[in-house]
Amino acid sequence: MEASWYLFVSSILFAIGIYGLLTRRNIIRMLLSAEIIFNAALLAFLSLASLDAGYGPVGGAIVVIAISLSAAEVGVIVSIAIMMFRMRRALDVYELKKFRG
Amino acid sequence: MEMVIWSLMVLLGGIGLVVPTLDYLKGTKVSPYLALIATALAAVLVGLLIGKSGTLFDGTIRVDPLATYLALIATVGAFLVTFASLVQVKEWSTSPSLYSLLLLALLGVYFVLYVNDASVLVAAWALVAVASYVLVGIKKDEDSLEATAKYALMGVASSSLLIFGIALVLGIVKTSTFQVLNSVPIGLKTTLLLGVLMLIAAFGFKLGVVPFHGWLPDVYGGAHPIIVSFVAGVIKLISIGAFLRVLQPLIPSVANDWFLIMAFLSIITMFYGNLAALVQKNVQRMMAYSSIAQAGYFLIAFAALAYSDSQALALEGIGLHVTTYVLAKVGIFVGLAYFARKGFDLTLEGLSGVGRKLPLSGTFMTVLVLSLMGMPPLIGFWSKFMYIFYSVMNVAPWLAFLGIVNSGISVGYYAQVIRYLFFADPPEVDVREEEPDLEVYVLTITAVLTVLLGLGLVDVLVALLS
Secondary structure, eight states, rough: OHHHHHHHHHHHHHHHHHHHHHHHOOHHHHHHHHHHHHHOOOOOOOHHHTTTTTTTHHHHHHHHHHHHHHHHHHHHHHHHHHHHHHHOOOBGGGTTTOOOO | OHHHHHIIIIIIHHHHHHHHHHHHHHHOOOHHHHHHHHHHHHHHHHTTTTTTOOOEGGGGEOHHHHHHHHHHHHHHHHHHHHHHHHSTTTTTTTHHHHHHHHHHHHHHHHHHHBBBBBHHHHHHHHHHHHHHHHHHTOOOOOHHHHHHHHHHHHHHHHHHHHHHHHHHHHHHHHHBBBBOSOOOOOOOOHHHHHHHOOOOOOHHHHHHHHTTTTTTTHHHSSSOOOHHHIIIIIHHHHHHIIIIIIIGGGGGHHHHHHHHHHHHHHHHHHHHHHHHTTTTBBBBHHHHHHHHHHHHHHHHHHHHHHHHHHHHHHHHHHHHHHHHHHHHHHHHHHHHHHHHTTOOOSSSTTTHHHHHSHHHHHHHHHHHHHHHHTTTSHHHHHHIIIIIHHHHHTHHHHHHHHHHHHHHHHHHHHHHHHHHHHHHHOOOOOEEEEEETTHHHHHHHHHHHHHHHHOOOHHHHHHHHH
16 A cells, blocks of 8 residues: 555645645745645645556546646736735735735 | 537637737727627527536536526626626726636636536636636735735635545545445545545635635725626636535535534534624625625535435525525625725715615615515525525524524624615715716616516526526
8 A cells, every 4th residue: 555655745745735824924935835735635636546547547637737727826826926026025925904814 | 518618618718818919919999898798698608508408528517407507697797797897997907808817717617517527627626716816916906916815825725625625535436527426435434524525625715614714805805896796706606516516426425424514614604704794894894794604505505415305495595595696796796896986985984875876776785785685575585595594494493593593693784784875964975877887787787686586586597497
């Protein structure tokens, strides 16, 4: 059962990502933490898909589609960060006036 | 039927991608009108699918009456928002992109509603999610910057949970098509439940379910109201569609847990939304919290899906309540955008007496608010009390009771809006409803539909659903 080792790594990555998302204030660092969670999900997906010969390639194809989803999201968030830096010369999310909760 | 889906892709995708390029390069101003025509044609095309069911594209798309009905409602919502945008966003430098994103997001909403395969779900989810982050921030001012930063970061977390959930569930099902599980191997029950929980969290993020609601008041309360009318009215349908398509087949495998989870989430969501709305001074933020409360009512119907004798009524209830919700939210936020354009502050104080200065829009806003409140004979009464609450009556009367208690609480703030609109001294400014105010038409259409559908067309709608 090699898959269980990959799932173990994936859960550690998930925990690291959640920790980063909750404790960081800089939008780029928060984005990196969110990407760690995303990669943990992809790792879990691939390791579970590899257990079945018939479903495995299908799972791999879905992961490739999901990577394009993540690329699009990163593009948007980085452009938001650029807009934020232009408007107020800072990347601190919690300095935003009404940003709470 | 495949031709219809192909035409929708070419129509919405083609116009959505080509027109803004044309507008930016050549300096023309055709995108609003083409977007309006595209949504109208899309409504006709979706109308062709009414009453049909079957699977298309090698089983990756499944058409059924309920999904077609939801798609039709989404199209109506998108058409009304586009119509109101004609006067609202004329001054924005980014307005051609806005129309393009409206069309692309609408296409994504169709695919999520019709989805039957994980690959289509991921792709359509990406299309809607990324388009909506850009839409929220498209005005490029400080308020929308805050809203979009929070929305996008929460959205990435939601997409990650979606991938996690799909990974766990499909790892057990061992096929990428969403279907009812015949038997789950013992020992994998916990894994399946974990996957279902992750999917509930992912869809709950978009629906605004407490405890995943953190972004919602800032986005719905901070972005420009015309954008919020689209995000709250149309894009929210993706989470409802995903619940129906992705999670509903898994319910029999986790039946008892499903009911308890959904009942618990619906209770905290309803109470949080309604109680937090009571103390709001800003009407737009109040309506944001009211959206959270409405998500709680939807969760009651999702809870009722767990039992076979309440399932049919719950599905009809979801369809009808989507009608109520989309008409009311699109109308109310377009109305707020109208008041903002007329120079009013969107706080309760700022709106005092506006209903007397702008009688038509004030009256229609009141009708929509009453529909959300659940006042007979409007559509909101039928969908909320006669379908959603009634559907859980046999299986869990206490849940219906808590729903009714919450409807009572919600009167507190909805009545406050009506009181400030009409029973206060009108402001000393010279405004009146003029001829090119398209928002008034939108309010008229939504309010008239709300009244007419409530006055006896409910049976017609239910016939459309099945």
